[in-house]
Amino acid sequence: MKPLDDRLAPHSASGPDAVIAVSGLSKTYASGFQALRDVNLTIRRQEIFALLGPNGAGKTTLISTICGIVNPTTGQVNVDGHDIIRDYRAARTKIGLVPQELSTDAFESVWDTVKFSRGLFGKAPNPAYIEKILKDLSLWDKRDTKIRALSGGMKRRVMIAKALSHEPEILFLDEPTAGVDVELRRDMWEMVRRLRENGVTIILTTHYIEEAEEMADRVGVISKGEIILVEDKTALMRKLGKKQLTLHLQAPLQVLPPDLRNPQLELSADGTELVYTFDAQSDQTGITELLRHLTEHGIDFKDLNTTQSSLEEIFVSLVGARA
């Protein structure tokens, strides 16, 4: 079996559809901690890209460096063809950032803080546009409310409104749904999809794998400062996703017959289920042979079902393999 890196090399080439091109990016903090190691990554225009990784993997450092909040140690980042250092004005104008922390001005009203953000990014006042954003995010009724009086979920919406205030072409969402309820999470997913339909490229980091599974076109996995995988989500799930066939037995089995013993086949603790793990992409899944053997041994089953690995399981196995 080939090493994982050989099978799934991170994308490094930048093409005409690349809106962000990161090459050879490293970051070592003053403490000596190396947060990013030779990161190469291309984000395609108008895609939803999910960056996954455990705590401290370097997700926020990567985003912060692209956005200009953290100075890179080495490497280069281009945003729509603009170098983030030499041509920072053009690069930053295109980016909106929703940070992980709920950092807001507690004493400002919703309207004022969004207006401030628009101005900060060099845009002339446009009350009609701000009104549209606030209505889209269900914040219109709260426009005169001080931010400190808002709930956590509402504050998260304000952060998004601020990031969208200058009409960015690229939106970074760093853990956008951390600490928000299910309903709001669904609303945000819907909003992200609408933004993409309107031509915005979305890069999100998340701990909720279901979020990436639900929305992302492509998935990147970062671990210990290195991008260890970039892949189309469906291709990734097809490539690495294991399928499992579960057979619900008519009568419990004490033990598997010797010729059925196989690493791919497991008997449940109570003996009522047989779980067979197989590669769905393989020509020879082994299912036919398994069923034939069961019939030969007189093992009957009353029901069966198949399940596929979730992105979370894939993620855990990838990061675990690197540990």
Added chain:
Amino acid sequence: MNIHAIKAIYVFEMARMFRTLLQSIASPVISTSLYFIVFGSAIGGHMAEIDGVSYGAFIVPGLIMLTILTTSISNASFGIYMPKFTGTIYEVLSAPISALEIVIGYVGAAATKSIILGLVILVTARFFVSFSVTHPLTMLGFLVLTSVTFSLFGFIIGIWADGFEKLQLVPMMIVTPLTFLGGSFYSINMLPPFWQKVTLFNPVVYLVSGFRWSFFDISDVAVDLSLSMTFVFMALCLVIIWMMFRTGYRLKA
């Protein structure tokens, strides 16, 4: 130049002043009024004139200078420190805005507040003592220059500070003593010769002296020297701020 960004920061900072009007304006005006009552009316009535100016009037420029020095530092340091403290600095750092534009926004607002306050105290002083301003344009020039320079100094403190204690440390431990010892309440000619020389190392002497000249045409040091020293201090502050942004000192990791 990102004019919209400068305006956004400036308006945001000025709004903070109007939100805290009592703290920003009323408090300094009340404390300055107390100075005039104690030093101007109560004690000043028993003091001899200094260079032909009544003691009550003599301390007016010094008291205005004392107030604008402390408020310039306080406003500018608080203005940049708070976004660092709350985390909202991310937005300024990720915006298409240069270091110069950031400084113009924050320092411009802090200086504006100080100038407004200086003029309010000037008017307040007129209720307690009688005086006239001999060189009004020069007085305004010194007021603006001092407010901008010490707002730059406050901006440096705001970036440097990594806690509220440090934010208060420099104004309380250095600036206030220097202001009190910088001729706000006396002419340095009243000091023994040795201390007259020592006090020339205090930059506030030049500010108070120049400002007082614009009121009464009297000064402890030459006006040109006062002006030059203020510009030197301003240039020093600008160089330090430029270095802070260039290295990302306590702003960017």
